[in-house]
Amino acid sequence: xxxxxxxxxxxxxxxxxSGAVHVVDELCYAAIAQLAAGEEPDLAALEKxxxxxxxxxxxxxxxxxxxxxxAWEDIKELTREGRLFxxxxxxxxxxQVKQRKTVVKxxxxxxxxxxxLACKYCFAEEGEYHGRRALMSYEVGKKALDFLIASSxxxxxxxxxxxGGEPLMNWQVVKDLVAYGRQQEKLHDKHxxxxxxxxxxxxxxxxxxxxxxxxxxxxxxxxxxxxVNDAMRPFRNGKGSYDLIVPKFQKLADSRNQERYxxxxxxxxxxxxxxxxxxxxxDLGFKQMSIEPVVGDESDPYAIREEDIPKICEEYDRLAxxxxxxxxxxxxxxxxxxxxxxxxxxxxSKRLSGCGSGTEYLAVxxxxxxxxxxxxxxxxxxxxxxxxEGITHPEIADExxxxxxxxxxxxxxxFAKFYCSGGCMANAYNFHGTIHEAYDIGCEMQRKRVECxxxxxxxxxxxxxxx
Amino acid sequence: MKHVKTLNTQTLTNTMKKGGCGECQTSCxxxxxxxxxxxxxxxxxxx
Numbered sequence: 214x215x216x217x218x219x220x221x222x223x224x225x226x227x228x229x230x231s232g233a234v235h236v237v238d239e240l241c242y243a244a245i246a247q248l249a250a251g252e253e254p255d256l257a258a259l260e261k262x263x264x265x266x267x268x269x270x271x272x273x274x275x276x277x278x279x280x281x282x283x284a285w286e287d288i289k290e291l292t293r294e295g296r297l298f299x300x301x302x303x304x305x306x307x308x309q310v311k312q313r314k315t316v317v318k319x320x321x322x323x324x325x326x327x328x329x330l331a332c333k334y335c336f337a338e339e340g341e342y343h344g345r346r347a348l349m350s351y352e353v354g355k356k357a358l359d360f361l362i363a364s365s366x367x368x369x370x371x372x373x374x375x376x377g378g379e380p381l382m383n384w385q386v387v388k389d390l391v392a393y394g395r396q397q398e399k400l401h402d403k404h405x406x407x408x409x410x411x412x413x414x415x416x417x418x419x420x421x422x423x424x425x426x427x428x429x430x431x432x433x434x435x436x437x438x439x440x441v442n443d444a445m446r447p448f449r450n451g452k453g454s455y456d457l458i459v460p461k462f463q464k465l466a467d468s469r470n471q472e473r474y475x476x477x478x479x480x481x482x483x484x485x486x487x488x489x490x491x492x493x494x495x496d497l498g499f500k501q502m503s504i505e506p507v508v509g510d511e512s513d514p515y516a517i518r519e520e521d522i523p524k525i526c527e528e529y530d531r532l533a534x535x536x537x538x539x540x541x542x543x544x545x546x547x548x549x550x551x552x553x554x555x556x557x558x559x560x561x562s563k564r565l566s567g568c569g570s571g572t573e574y575l576a577v578x579x580x581x582x583x584x585x586x587x588x589x590x591x592x593x594x595x596x597x598x599x600x601x602e603g604i605t606h607p608e609i610a611d612e613x614x615x616x617x618x619x620x621x622x623x624x625x626x627x628f629a630k631f632y633c634s635g636g637c638m639a640n641a642y643n644f645h646g647t648i649h650e651a652y653d654i655g656c657e658m659q660r661k662r663v664e665c666x667x668x669x670x671x672x673x674x675x676x677x678x679x680x
Numbered sequence: 681m682k683h684v685k686t687l688n689t690q691t692l693t694n695t696m697k698k699g700g701c702g703e704c705q706t707s708c709x710x711x712x713x714x715x716x717x718x719x720x721x722x723x724x725x726x727x
Contacts, residue, residue, distance in 0.1 A: 230692065230693075231691040231692055231693055232688070232690070232691055232692040233686060233688060233691055234686065234687040234688055235684050235685070235686050235687070236684070236685045236686075236687065237683055237684050237685075238683045238684075240683060241683035241684055280683075283682050283683060284683045287681040287682065287683045287684045290681065291681075291684065291686070295691060295693060296686065296691065299691075299693070302693065302696075303692075303696075306696075316702070318702065318706065319705075319706035321708070336714070368702055368703065369703065370703050370705075370724070372705060372706055376713075406705075410713070432713075477713075479714070503712070505712060505714050505715055506714075506715070507714075508714045508715075549712065549717070549720070550715075550717070550720075552720040553719060553720050554720065554722060555687055555688035555690070556688050556689065556690045557690070557722060557723050558719060558720070558721070558722070558723065559695075559699075559704060559718060559719070559721050559722075559723055560695035560696075560698070560699025560700060560723060561692045561693075561695045561696055561699055562695075562696075562699040562700035563699065563700070563704060563718060563721070563723075564692070564718055564719070567718060568706070568707045568708055568718060569706045569707070569708075570708070573702070573706060574706045574708060586708060587708075587713065588713075588714070631692065631719065632718070632719030632720075633715075633717070633718065633719065634718035634719070636715070637714065637715050640714075640715070655715060659715070663719070666720075667687075670687055671687060674685070674687055
């Protein structure tokens, strides 16, 4: 299975099943398109002299015969090496993946179901998650960490994200749980990677110091330009949060040497020109950033609609080109959704098993209930157990374990399937009422992002060749 | 090759041999929280 596209002057061929990415010239691009029309050829078919004759007939009016032969030779060589027209050898592995024994390796601790902002798009409903305001107690948090250690098998690196609502509203418990985790990791030969996601309102020097000492990553919520941020992220009294938060985030990012953090925003249909918000982050001095499409009900006025997709794709194209320019000027920065590691990315086993929600990754409510992930919290049909009894509904874990790119019909023919691994199951459930579906608007954006990310690799490889 | 420049040497098929240790980061713990981003995670063995 291949995917061909042209972007920013590059002709790109992605061989989906091997993950090989080829930048080709116009002739080779046309030849591959010709060969891939209908059923994709295998090596035996490619090597037949009549294949060359067909290419000569189709392309002879535009290209010299000798060049067409050269392109044909290149295509055969790539195919022989398993880098083009590769067959899917992974589907037979899927039963193994479904039946694999999983361990819990990550928890999203809802340390506070309360928030000091009133963001209009909040899937947590200002921190309350379809429920009541609550703070996690130290006791519940301790049991959660004990549950994680006990459920993690031989897995050494364990991840705990302090999430909310706003976790800084329950900061003493965060600090106490980190201390407890550090004590327990020595006893059990584990290593905790703590992270925190915060809106920054309560951030101060003391908290910053603790974060820098203990947190592997910190996610700083901010939407971009002042007017964009303040329209969606006001305080409960309606006042904007930008002016209070931005200087604190800048200071924190600098204090971490611009590493191991993300300033993370949400775009909605109110700011479809979100590339300007990304650039605004860069102009504020941030180097690690993410701006993601809003998740909301279709009836929400700010929700992304099908008709917004062309504009969003244009924005991703614009952003990719601007990022290449900035990189060449020595002012580069990372945009989370364009990060792609073509050499050292995840193994195929990871790509087949998806995000891990409901199996390797669970969310814990302030009162200790377990859900497949933070986005399912409060949906009672997904209540999996609690920190006292552990998993009491293993059938929910089984359902999530069985969800993969091969259980979703739409994913089978999608070129991006090994990059998103079937997409966000919460989004699928929100839009289709089942996790075995795909959120179509999200898929279109994902495909565009993968195309842009690969194009950027091509452009930057060009730049390094020139250097 | 005159008509092709390949950007990567590693293939997904190669990762079948040694993959699956499970030590890598869970995707939603990195930054996203609202979308699935498995493809941009890093393999723990190659760090």
